[in-house]
Amino acid sequence: MRSTLWFALVQRTRERLIEPLLWFPFPALIGFGLVIVLRGHLLTGFNHRLGTRADVVHLNAETLTAPGIWISIYQDKDQLVLVTDDHNRFMWPLGTRDMKTLKPFIDYLNKRTAEAAFKQTLSLEIEKDRTRAVLAVDQKLKYIHIRPILFALVEAKISNYGFETRVVN
Amino acid sequence: MTALTILQSKILRTKKRLSSNVWYLPIIVLALLLLMTFLSTALRGISMPGSFGIVEAEFPVVTDEKTVNPEETWAQPRATIDNNAAIVILTRDRFYFGQLSSFGKDLSAVHNKFQIPHIDGAPDLPRLVLDLSKWQIEAKAGRSLVFVPTEDIPMPIVIQCFAALKKSGLFDQVILGGGLL
Numbered sequence: 335m336r337s338t339l340w341f342a343l344v345q346r347t348r349e350r351l352i353e354p355l356l357w358f359p360f361p362a363l364i365g366f367g368l369v370i371v372l373r374g375h376l377l378t379g380f381n382h383r384l385g386t387r388a389d390v391v392h393l394n395a396e397t398l399t400a401p402g403i404w405i406s407i408y409q410d411k412d413q414l415v416l417v418t419d420d421h422n423r424f425m426w427p428l429g430t431r432d433m434k435t436l437k438p439f440i441d442y443l444n445k446r447t448a449e450a451a452f453k454q455t456l457s458l459e460i461e462k463d464r465t466r467a468v469l470a471v472d473q474k475l476k477y478i479h480i481r482p483i484l485f486a487l488v489e490a491k492i493s494n495y496g497f498e499t500r501v502v503n
Numbered sequence: 504m505t506a507l508t509i510l511q512s513k514i515l516r517t518k519k520r521l522s523s524n525v526w527y528l529p530i531i532v533l534a535l536l537l538l539m540t541f542l543s544t545a546l547r548g549i550s551m552p553g554s555f556g557i558v559e560a561e562f563p564v565v566t567d568e569k570t571v572n573p574e575e576t577w578a579q580p581r582a583t584i585d586n587n588a589a590i591v592i593l594t595r596d597r598f599y600f601g602q603l604s605s606f607g608k609d610l611s612a613v614h615n616k617f618q619i620p621h622i623d624g625a626p627d628l629p630r631l632v633l634d635l636s637k638w639q640i641e642a643k644a645g646r647s648l649v650f651v652p653t654e655d656i657p658m659p660i661v662i663q664c665f666a667a668l669k670k671s672g673l674f675d676q677v678i679l680g681g682g683l684l
Contacts, residue, residue, distance in 0.1 A: 366536055370543055391659040395556030395666060468557060471658045478654035480661075481681045484562075493564050496557040497662045 382419035388472040393499040400463035403446050403492070407483065408472035414479055418442070429478050436486045443467075443490030467495040558666045560679050587645040589635070589674065593652040593664055596621055598631050602644055626664055632671045639673055648673075651680040 386406035404419035409428065416424040422442055426435040450464045467487055471480060487495055563584055586604035597620040599606075605615035617638060619631050638644065650668055652661045661679075669677045 363532060363536065366539065370539070390555075391662050393556065393558070393663060393666060395558050398555045398557040466559075471662070473657070473659050475658045476654065477652045477656045477658060477661050477681075480658060481654075484679070484681050488562055493562045494559075495561070496559040497658075497665075499556040499558060499662065499666075501554040501556045 383470070385421075386417045386470070387415075388417075388470045389474075390470050390498050390500050391473055392502045394501055395499045397501070398468065398496075398498060400461070400466075402463050402466035402468050403443070403450075404468045404470065404498075405483070406470045406472075407475065407480070409474055409479070414475075414482075416483070426482070430482055433482075433485070433489075436482055436489075439483075440486050440489045443486060443492060447490060447492060462494060465492060465494065467492050468498050469495060470498040558662055558669070560665065560677070563676075563678055584647050584649065584676075584678070585645065587643075588647040588649060589639065589644045590649045590651065590680075591631070591635075591668065593626065593650070593656055593661070595653070595655060598626065600631070600635060600638070602642060603649065626660065628664065628667045632667065632673070635671070636673055646673075646675040648677045649680045650677055 382401065382404055383406070386408065387410075388406040388408045401419055406417045408415055410425075412428055413425045414428050414430075416439065418424075424439045424442070430436075447465050454460055454464065469480070469483065484495075584603070586602060586607070588603045590601060590603050590606055592599040592606070597618050599616055599618050601616040605612065609615060617634065619627055619634060621627060648668060650665055652664070665677065665679055668674065
């Protein structure tokens with residue numbers, strides 16, 4: 335009787351091990367898919383350029399080492415959209431001349447420069463790149479669309495800025 | 504049913520079960536994972552290269568002489584924009600250049616301004632740099648340049664012209680102007 339039970343147990347185990355476990359790979363697939371989706375679409379902090387639609391000009395220029403205050407600028411229908419490196423989003427009508435619409439953006443720039451100044455004071459270091467505004471401008475935009483942003487930079491007392499380019503070897 | 508028949512039936516079922524290749528599905532899924540990894544990496548590599556550059560610019564800073572003397576400030580001015588500074592205006596069909604005073608005071612005069620038409624709609628940057636270098640020596644113009652594109656110029660052209668003027672080495676400061684016209 336004892337050997338029969340043992341034999342039955344061995345048989346059940348063998349069958350269990352031989353039977354294909356169809357559910358096994360799918361959790362891995364789901365996990366992999368989540369990593370792709372989160373990295374590519376949701377956790378844009380992984381790379382601040384993700385999630386923005388600015389296609390910058392192709393031009394060999396000095397290598398961009400520190401992004402500073404990175405601002406992506408592109409057009410969405412009749413709106414100018416600005417997305418910053420910390421995922422703040424600002425919008426106003428294209429070709430606006432009303433400085434009131436820029437006020438939230440100017441306030442944001444003031445806050446960023448104050449934070450950068452505070453960090454530099456604590457670390458007893460001055461890094462010009464930290465308060466530099468880097469504008470990643472979409473190729474479809476014209477100069478009239480960028481002028482309000484330049485005015486906003488002046489209002490926020492940011493004198494150092496630059497245009498991001500894509501270096502093509 | 505005899506014990507032999509039961510045994511034979513069991514053996515048959517086991518043979519049938521073992522004959523189906525249970526590794527097919529995991530292999531397919533693993534291959535799919537590898538393919539997705541490869542495609543994801545390739546697409547990210549194509550769409551987002553790691554090398555980005557910057558064309559640096561700056562706004563001129565004005566010191567308030569009523570409260571702080573330039574001698575008292577911690578940073579001495581590198582250059583001063585005066586009437587002697589150069590100005591380049593980019594329009595849809597040509598460049599205009601001259602001294603700042605010629606565009607500020609005598610706007611209608613033609614003897615103190617120069618123009619370089621575009622070639623097939625594209626800015627003639629080599630000729631602009633060449634003419635600027637000759638004019639700079641003759642006119643004894645300053646080493647500061649204000650570059651003013653008109654409103655309808657696409658940004659890629661603005662950035663490329665700005666970068667070319669900076670790269671020319673003719674000027675110490677190149678400033679992107681706005682709202683002057």
